[in-house]
Amino acid sequence: MTTTDTLIPSLDDQDAAELMRAARSGRRRRRLLILSAQIALVVLVIGGWQLASAQGVLDSFTYGSPSGVLDQLKTWFTQGTSTGSIWHNIGVTMEETVLGFLIGTLAGVVLGIALGRIHALAEVMAPFIKAGNSIPRVVLGSMFIIWFGLGPSGKVALAVVLVFFSVFFNAFQGTREVDRNLIANARILGASEWRVTSQVVLPSAMTWIVASLHAAFGFALIGAIVGEVLGAQAGLGQLIQQAQGNFNANGVYAGIIIIAVLALAAEFLITRFEKRVLRWRPTQLSGDTAGL
Amino acid sequence: MAAQANQTTTGTAPAIELRTVTKRFRTPSGGVYTALRDLDLTVAPGEFCAVVGPTGCGKSTTLSLVSGLERASRGETLIHGEPVTGIDRRVGFMFQTDAVFPWKPVLDNVAAGPQFRGVGKREAIEKARDWLRRVGLSGFEDRLPHQLSGGMRKRVALAQTLINEPEILLMDEPFSALDVQTRQIVQDELLSLWELTRPAVVFVTHDLEEAIALADKVVVLTVGPGTVKDTFAIDLPRPRKVQDIRFHPRFVELYEQIWTSLRDEVQLAYARTAGESPRPEQAPEPGSGPVRDHEPAVNEPRTNEATRTNDTIGQPR
Numbered sequence: 376m377t378t379t380d381t382l383i384p385s386l387d388d389q390d391a392a393e394l395m396r397a398a399r400s401g402r403r404r405r406r407l408l409i410l411s412a413q414i415a416l417v418v419l420v421i422g423g424w425q426l427a428s429a430q431g432v433l434d435s436f437t438y439g440s441p442s443g444v445l446d447q448l449k450t451w452f453t454q455g456t457s458t459g460s461i462w463h464n465i466g467v468t469m470e471e472t473v474l475g476f477l478i479g480t481l482a483g484v485v486l487g488i489a490l491g492r493i494h495a496l497a498e499v500m501a502p503f504i505k506a507g508n509s510i511p512r513v514v515l516g517s518m519f520i521i522w523f524g525l526g527p528s529g530k531v532a533l534a535v536v537l538v539f540f541s542v543f544f545n546a547f548q549g550t551r552e553v554d555r556n557l558i559a560n561a562r563i564l565g566a567s568e569w570r571v572t573s574q575v576v577l578p579s580a581m582t583w584i585v586a587s588l589h590a591a592f593g594f595a596l597i598g599a600i601v602g603e604v605l606g607a608q609a610g611l612g613q614l615i616q617q618a619q620g621n622f623n624a625n626g627v628y629a630g631i632i633i634i635a636v637l638a639l640a641a642e643f644l645i646t647r648f649e650k651r652v653l654r655w656r657p658t659q660l661s662g663d664t665a666g667l
Numbered sequence: 668m669a670a671q672a673n674q675t676t677t678g679t680a681p682a683i684e685l686r687t688v689t690k691r692f693r694t695p696s697g698g699v700y701t702a703l704r705d706l707d708l709t710v711a712p713g714e715f716c717a718v719v720g721p722t723g724c725g726k727s728t729t730l731s732l733v734s735g736l737e738r739a740s741r742g743e744t745l746i747h748g749e750p751v752t753g754i755d756r757r758v759g760f761m762f763q764t765d766a767v768f769p770w771k772p773v774l775d776n777v778a779a780g781p782q783f784r785g786v787g788k789r790e791a792i793e794k795a796r797d798w799l800r801r802v803g804l805s806g807f808e809d810r811l812p813h814q815l816s817g818g819m820r821k822r823v824a825l826a827q828t829l830i831n832e833p834e835i836l837l838m839d840e841p842f843s844a845l846d847v848q849t850r851q852i853v854q855d856e857l858l859s860l861w862e863l864t865r866p867a868v869v870f871v872t873h874d875l876e877e878a879i880a881l882a883d884k885v886v887v888l889t890v891g892p893g894t895v896k897d898t899f900a901i902d903l904p905r906p907r908k909v910q911d912i913r914f915h916p917r918f919v920e921l922y923e924q925i926w927t928s929l930r931d932e933v934q935l936a937y938a939r940t941a942g943e944s945p946r947p948e949q950a951p952e953p954g955s956g957p958v959r960d961h962e963p964a965v966n967e968p969r970t971n972e973a974t975r976t977n978d979t980i981g982q983p984r
Contacts, residue, residue, distance in 0.1 A: 560766035655770035657813035
């Protein structure tokens, strides 16, 4: 806690200062212990895998090997892939993902709040939303390929559809859960319906909306990758698809690793966004709670 | 100010008038709940009226009718002689629970009213600073509500409501969440702020002591469906100090009179919610604290009333 840190100098009580120091060194020791356990775990798994494939216990053609994955990554990053440089492929996938994420989120928030606010509209739309949500979204990928061809727009469309529902339901629920007193207060203070929506409902529902963004970005990535696997000219999904076609297990792993890194980076950005938007909340998600 | 332009005070019309008002709600289970039946209430301009009554007697419903948040099922609600058709700009409302916007810093919270009403940002902020000074919160402009104590949050809510300079101030047990000492301080602050602009006040409370200490007139409602049982004029001198007025001999007299009227209703309400016959209860000694003893009976099922009211707010009519 930052507040306890600032308190220390004002404590002239020796015992209290001593106690704080002890607690802090205890915390540091604990953190070190956890870190070393994590490193040990990585070494154990990766080392074991490498060892097993070198000894022939694991068939390295079928299961790949860490060194093989590393080689594949090196090849991709230095010599490029069959469909252009790796950065181009990453760029294509990220463009589809981010575009799909933004469009889907915007649509989800706007429609979620609109339906949350206007009960009649919600009643009209309810069966259609439910029906749309019941379709396994991945099958739409085939449809989008027919509609949009092999270019990026079909992948964006798939990502949009996946993102939309996850954000929509949260925005809708968040809107329904807004404290009625806050709305009544704003209306009596003189707010128009639009002001109530933009200045009371939206910030209130933000807790719900932001919570859905973590999952939504994952869905956007799934949409883009699945779209590419189904058929594309470039992108990480297409690279994985190609590696699979060549029975190149290392290529598949390498693709997975790049995607995981991208997803983690996005997750980091979304968490920062979340902290910023929800600064006003009394119970911030503290970094101590396992960070999951 | 637009609020002034809107003003149509004739001097003869009461600030608030409820004429044989009945309010029914549909309950979630499909039944009909009558909150108020043939209620008559008049509040003169500048008058401080406290409404007391047992749980579920429709005290809060009365306020939502005057504020325009709800419409009467039967009867008329008038503000300065005109029927209430919607939310009126001349009305301010202070809620029982915290209704300040938790994501806005204190200053923006207080400036929200003028800004909602189209005042420029700079002017609104200036005015908000002024009001924060009046409620003694200078220096807390940038704090978020959750960083303040309960008493300070109430003062923010007070400033937020009063900055619009309402001619009619509705208060729904605003201080019930505060501890006794803080409550008395905030009550005194309310009185001195009220003296400044003298709006007509309807102050709903379950705390009889609070009602007498603050008001010019105490209205006792019957157990629900609520209607006016008795009205008592409080002829205590002003300006008052809430802590001191309780020891005024006239205060004790009034307390006994009103409690006698209120007691039966409280016992009825208690019997109704507890499902047992009413217990004989002694009038608690004013000023010594045992008023709080009967609070659970009055307070506990209030949540029912609150949820019932809330269910219908904002739903399409």
